[in-house]
Amino acid sequence: MASQLEIRNLHVRTEDREILRGVDLLVRHGELHALMGPNGSGKSTLANTIMGHPAYEVTAGEILFEGQNIVEMEPHERAKLGLFLAFQYPVAVPGVSIANFLRLAINAKREEPIKMKEFAEQLTRAVELLDVDRSFTSRHLNDGFSGGEKKRAEVLQMAMLRPEIAVLDETDSGLDIDALRTVAEGVGKLHAEQGLGVLIITHYQRILDYVRPEFVHVMMDGRIVLEGGNEVVERLEREGYDRIREEVASRA
Amino acid sequence: MPEATSKPGSPPAATLNAALAGSPGAGGAPLQALRERARVAYESLELPYWRRSGFWQTSFADLDMAALTPVTQAPDATAPAIVAGQENAGVLLQRDASVVHVSLNPELAARGVIFCSLEEAAAEHREVFERYYLRRLPLDRHKLEAASAAFWSGGAFLYVPPGLEIAEPFQIVYEITAPGSAQYAHTLAIADRTSAIRVREYDLAASGFEGDALHAGQFELYLEDGARCRLAHLTDWGPGNIADVSTAVVEVGRDAYCHWLPALLGGRLIRHHDELVVAGPGGDMAFRGILFSQAQEHLDVFAVDVHETGPSGGDVHWRGAATGESRASFEGLIKIDPGAQQSHTYLQFHSMMLSDAAKLDAIPSVLVSADDVSASHGGTVGELDEHLIFYMQTRCMSRPDAVRVIVEGFFEPLIVQLDDPPLEQQIRERIGAKLAAAADDIERYALAR
Numbered sequence: 090m091a092s093q094l095e096i097r098n099l100h101v102r103t104e105d106r107e108i109l110r111g112v113d114l115l116v117r118h119g120e121l122h123a124l125m126g127p128n129g130s131g132k133s134t135l136a137n138t139i140m141g142h143p144a145y146e147v148t149a150g151e152i153l154f155e156g157q158n159i160v161e162m163e164p165h166e167r168a169k170l171g172l173f174l175a176f177q178y179p180v181a182v183p184g185v186s187i188a189n190f191l192r193l194a195i196n197a198k199r200e201e202p203i204k205m206k207e208f209a210e211q212l213t214r215a216v217e218l219l220d221v222d223r224s225f226t227s228r229h230l231n232d233g234f235s236g237g238e239k240k241r242a243e244v245l246q247m248a249m250l251r252p253e254i255a256v257l258d259e260t261d262s263g264l265d266i267d268a269l270r271t272v273a274e275g276v277g278k279l280h281a282e283q284g285l286g287v288l289i290i291t292h293y294q295r296i297l298d299y300v301r302p303e304f305v306h307v308m309m310d311g312r313i314v315l316e317g318g319n320e321v322v323e324r325l326e327r328e329g330y331d332r333i334r335e336e337v338a339s340r341a
Numbered sequence: 342m343p344e345a346t347s348k349p350g351s352p353p354a355a356t357l358n359a360a361l362a363g364s365p366g367a368g369g370a371p372l373q374a375l376r377e378r379a380r381v382a383y384e385s386l387e388l389p390y391w392r393r394s395g396f397w398q399t400s401f402a403d404l405d406m407a408a409l410t411p412v413t414q415a416p417d418a419t420a421p422a423i424v425a426g427q428e429n430a431g432v433l434l435q436r437d438a439s440v441v442h443v444s445l446n447p448e449l450a451a452r453g454v455i456f457c458s459l460e461e462a463a464a465e466h467r468e469v470f471e472r473y474y475l476r477r478l479p480l481d482r483h484k485l486e487a488a489s490a491a492f493w494s495g496g497a498f499l500y501v502p503p504g505l506e507i508a509e510p511f512q513i514v515y516e517i518t519a520p521g522s523a524q525y526a527h528t529l530a531i532a533d534r535t536s537a538i539r540v541r542e543y544d545l546a547a548s549g550f551e552g553d554a555l556h557a558g559q560f561e562l563y564l565e566d567g568a569r570c571r572l573a574h575l576t577d578w579g580p581g582n583i584a585d586v587s588t589a590v591v592e593v594g595r596d597a598y599c600h601w602l603p604a605l606l607g608g609r610l611i612r613h614h615d616e617l618v619v620a621g622p623g624g625d626m627a628f629r630g631i632l633f634s635q636a637q638e639h640l641d642v643f644a645v646d647v648h649e650t651g652p653s654g655g656d657v658h659w660r661g662a663a664t665g666e667s668r669a670s671f672e673g674l675i676k677i678d679p680g681a682q683q684s685h686t687y688l689q690f691h692s693m694m695l696s697d698a699a700k701l702d703a704i705p706s707v708l709v710s711a712d713d714v715s716a717s718h719g720g721t722v723g724e725l726d727e728h729l730i731f732y733m734q735t736r737c738m739s740r741p742d743a744v745r746v747i748v749e750g751f752f753e754p755l756i757v758q759l760d761d762p763p764l765e766q767q768i769r770e771r772i773g774a775k776l777a778a779a780a781d782d783i784e785r786y787a788l789a790r
Binding site for chain 2: 140141142143163164165167168169173174176179180181182183184185190193194195197198229246250
């Protein structure tokens with residue numbers, strides 16, 4: 090069975106507030122999904138819950154990865170299964186170079202430590218993909234990085250760790266247009282070449298000009314309220330979230 | 342004059358001045374007279390203790406001095422393992438009370454470098470020995486300092502003539518191997534005008550050492566005008582019951598420079614007083630340090646940055662981490678003397694707690710007696726950052742692994758500045774080994790949060 094991430098009737102709360110109120114979502118290996126929605130709709134909560142952030146409590150529902158419920162798993166166990174989260178705000182890892190960090194992460198995922206030559210080859214391909222200088226990888230991860238450098242470093246990690254399914258949480262925020270194009274093209278290539286399944290979380294349609302999703306989901310108030318293909322993106326661009334909100338309200 | 346051991350509530354300046362007091366330099370007195378003076382002080386003084394914040398102290402009052410005696414060892418042709426495989430200018434090994442191994446690159450000997458036991462220097466190079474010996478180190482602030490000055494044996498002596506620049510390090514190793522050993526160590530090093538050297542001192546126990554022992558060390562390094570030195574101390578006594586009370590002083594002359602990193606990486610009970618004195622105009626220094634305590638270890642450092650004259654520069658940056666039920670204390674002092682105008686210095690200490698049961702104190706102080714200077718201090722107290730741990734977990738690392746990587750990264754900014762790959766590697770390996778030894782403690786702490 091091809092790997093897939095399936096979310097069933099997911100309810101999540103944090104600090105006494107219910108944020109997700111019954112989310113259903115299916116992302117298969119090799120598929121490209123976009124999850125859109127206004128601020129505060131629960132998109133980042135979903136991303137963090139998928140990876141097992143301790144601040145988010147699953148009160149009902151399931152997160153299935155390859156058919157296995159992962160709700161009780163530690164974040165690193167989920168990562169080792171093949172899930173990846175590119176953070177909206179990646180934190181600095183002082184004193185640890187990107188290259189060293191990548192080697193540690195890859196070795197944590199594998200049984201046997203990666204051979205230096207193999208690692209070097211993978212790293213060379215990854216830095217080319219992200220259009221960064223090789224010297225970038227000797228800098229301390231995210232320490233003093235610009236917004237664009239942080240997001241490039243996120244996708245660089247994704248390229249090196251080769252997950253099955255990646256969630257990109259607002260990877261387009263804080264990027265200028267050139268950085269956005271590089272990052273989006275990098276994601277597109279990993280999708281095309283490695284069959285990476287992608288869930289792009291975004292507020293805007295900007296990034297979707299470069300990575301065209303096959304499936305688009307719109308989230309409001311902790312539920313997915315609208316689903317479809319790329320035409321949903323066009324509609325959002327035309328009408329904005331308010332119009333959809335009114336429509337959802339009238340349906341209720 | 343304040344009492345030698347201050348009471349809680351006494352003015353900090355008085356406390357600090359008391360800590361810095363003691364009989365000044367030897368003034369060229371002969372060794373026998375100085376030993377006798379120290380012996381008399383030893384007989385009359387009590388075993389020392391230092392009050393730390395809260396309800397703990399660094400105390401040597403329980404040492405059974407009668408049970409600790411110098412242990413003589415036979416010569417050993419083999420270089421110590423810690424320096425094996427490196428390019429060295431010279432290697433000296435003192436095992437317990439005896440210098441058992443000395444080697445010096447013959448080319449350097451031919452160019453006037455002296456590297457031998459301190460005993461030999463006192464006998465064979467008396468003029469230079471008496472000019473520098475105890476020039477700056479006191480010998481009677483407490484009983485164990487006096488013991489070291491009175492009873493040292495073996496010891497290390499280095500003299501580098503003017504203008505000589507040597508890339509390879511001089512390596513001095515003090516090793517404790519015998520239970521009941523009292524090791525009174527003394528290193529005296531002189532870098533004459535415009536010379537450039539690297540010096541490393543290791544304080545180590547034989548692997549698997551068990552039992553009681555004492556290391557009471559004195560270290561003095563004099564950098565004459567324009568001399569440069571990269572100096573490192575690596576102290577790791579392991580889990581044996583070794584008490585270490587040591588004083589080190591580095592004097593930086595006119596336009597001279599010192600980069601000094603003491604790394605305190607383990608010991609049952611350690612008190613170090615490390616003092617870097619800028620004594621000549623144009624002198625500059627970088628004073629770095631690493632403290633890492635685990636299990637039941639107890640590490641206590643008093644790091645002093647003294648500016649006797651200006652213009653002068655200083656930059657003090659230490660980092661400490663504590664796990665298990667260990668105790669660690671960093672007391673840092675900037676002291677700018679009257680007339681040391683145009684001195685600029687900064688003291689920072691960053692700490693990281695890795696256990697609820699550990700204690701780690703940071704006590705910075707600034708005593709300034711000149712008005713055209715800049716002197717300040719700063720620091721951070723870090724707990725484990727949950728955002729960072731989650732981030733690393735999403736990159737396949739378990740919580741304990743993430744914590745280990747965070748701690749290694751925490752010390753890394755100081756390690757890379759050593760500009761000395763073999764030493765950097767040694768320190769990284771020892772930090773890694775400590776993290777492995779503390780794995781259960783760290784795992785418990787990491788998982789409990």
